[in-house]
Amino acid sequence: MLFNSFHFLFFFILVTTLYFILPYKIRWLLLLLASCYFYMAFVPIYILILGFTIVVDYFAGILIEQSLLKRRRLLLIISLVANIGILCIFKYYNFINDNFSFLLTGFGLSNPIPYLNILLPIGLSFHTFQAMSYTIEVYRGNQKAERHFGIYALYVMFYPQLVAGPIERPQNLLHQFREKHRFDSDRVFEGLKIMIWGLFKKLVVADRLGIYVNGAYNNIEHQDGMTLLLATIFFSFQIYCDFSGYSDIAIGTARVMGFDLMTNFKRPILAKSTGGFWKRWHISLSTWFKDYLYFPMGGSKVSVPRWYFNLMVVFLISGLWHGSNWTYIVWGGINGFYLVFAIITKKYREKFNAFIRIDRSPRLFLFTQILTTFLLITFSRIFFRARTMEEAFAVIKKIATFKGSIFNDGVAIIIYSFLAISFLMIVELKKEYYTGSFTLSNNKNFWIRNGYYASLIFLIVLLGVFDGGQFIYFQF
């Protein structure tokens, strides 16, 4: 079930209404059943996979809490192996097998291991990571094991964030299922507004840009460099609005019912450095890797070469998390390299900036930082968007020639795209730099505030793309 569908609208209205009508004690059951229905709307049979990890982690949590030392560690490892094992079978099996075949071919041998003809369960990486964070936190003693099976299942399956995050932590979410959420019209309205903004980003910006991006990237051999450059820039905005739009709808949906999910995006388009970018982009995943991989490896409190190694490992694994394709691994590698390079060159860059007296033009400096970060991130996304490494290199080669005209399948698409990006940027800049000044979204005047959101809904109906399909991050 897609957030941008009427199916979801009816589902949301029904579930929310029932949530506030039903007694507190059985609300968890309603949410669990609703979440099962939500998930089964995609591929029903895959609920069994989710069920398996829930059962394993539920008992693992209790047993870890009751155990000491080695046994405790062993139980954690069993739980992690079960979770990662499922991820490997469904997400990485064919990829590993494919690369194994490639290796064997080099020795003139054929691969006897068969390929699996299976679909990737939707949102597998998201709920697997959320489940893993539970057992790790119980192991670390930061979270008590959940005894109520239904509530634990709901922690993994809570429908607003089940298929594309935010990847929650048990400390933040589990206790909320036991809280008594009264109907609060202000809170409901606040949630609805977050949902409207998310829908706007998805339907008006992301899916509109997607028309041009898909047109260019699905026919790379027929496109000129200028077209691919524009498509790549558009893709940067598209993926941001697609994914942050999803997160907004998820956060808004939960807030309507009284739940607080973690912030997943903080205007990453305005990041001043690649390091800063990762503190603003997909925060729930970045912090997951930081807490459960980067810090346990020693983080930055190790020798310098080891620090660089840690950063590269985190980003390469982050790339692999996104998809079983070398393009994602390279994408992760490039972003890891950016961070290492930024650390190595920090002194020299500071000296250079002092030499050219950049401090005399702080606005220009800020603009340069934001633009450079945006371009670096956008470049890496060529690998994220391309289907193969060959395609990615073809795009880079064509862009480097900087030749040709811009593909124009109807001027309206390009005009709409630029209008959508402009509107987005105005809102983002306003939120980032002009928080204290005049505001439409939080204006004290009832008519201005609600007129703004009514206008957003109207713009969605007028300019939204209603046939855009699913969210990009669903595939992960």
Added chain:
Amino acid sequence: MLAFFAVIFLMDRAAGSLLKHFYYKQDSGFDHSSTYAMDKTTADILVLGSSRAVNIFDTKLFSDKFNGSCYNAGRYGEPIFYHYAILKSALKRYKPKMIILSFDAGSFSKSAESYDRLSVLLPYYKNHPEIRPIVTLKGPYEKLKMLSSTYPYNSLLLPIITGNTTFNKAKYANENGFIPIERNFAGSLQTFDYTKELKLDTNKINTYKMLIEDCLAYQIPLYITCPPYMINAIGIDSSISKAIKIAAEKKVHFFDYSRDSFFTTKPALFADYRHLNKEGVLLFCNKIIKRIEDTK
């Protein structure tokens, strides 16, 4: 909350009325052509099809030869659903003397885009009950969405603006819906492998059958043609072979030029691999006219 929804309702009604007014006021562009085909044309010969119909069927040649008016009601990128909607709305008003349907390779293949393309019919949904069953193929919630006055004009703001200016007139030479292409084929020959079995869309096949049956019921001579492609084809397109088979069952003429060597050996007759240029159009239309005459 009520005030909020009242504001949305009023905005929707006001904008919807304004958009409707300017949508029907357009005097050029594709939407104008659709409106003309749906509401106004009384042409003796009606041409239906996608861009290949628009760029290939020269209305003047048909008018001159058959001593009657001809309107090319084709529209870029549109599938069989659109052609049938045009026919249904035309039949509600009058009975054409001849229908020519331009058929394309892959016309029956499954594609979500074909259903998305039905959005061009949304502005006509309220005034044309005969096309509603076709429009609702777009999705189960279309009836609900049509409660909005703005939704039928979704994404049409810029086309409406250009349709009310001289922009389109300057861009396209439009002769009763026919838009000739002057340029010459400049690409390399592409290979299309039709040997892979593609899933066919039963909705599209049924719509094609209904289009034929309606013409037969109204006793309107129907000629289905597939203009040539400048490609290296391996195998036979399953949509074309299915369409030929159905046409034969219904005893309707189907002129298949998709792989006619007279054309496929002459790149100079093409603008691109799908469309003939002006020179190719002349030769092709004359061949079709001759074939139609031979059937009489």
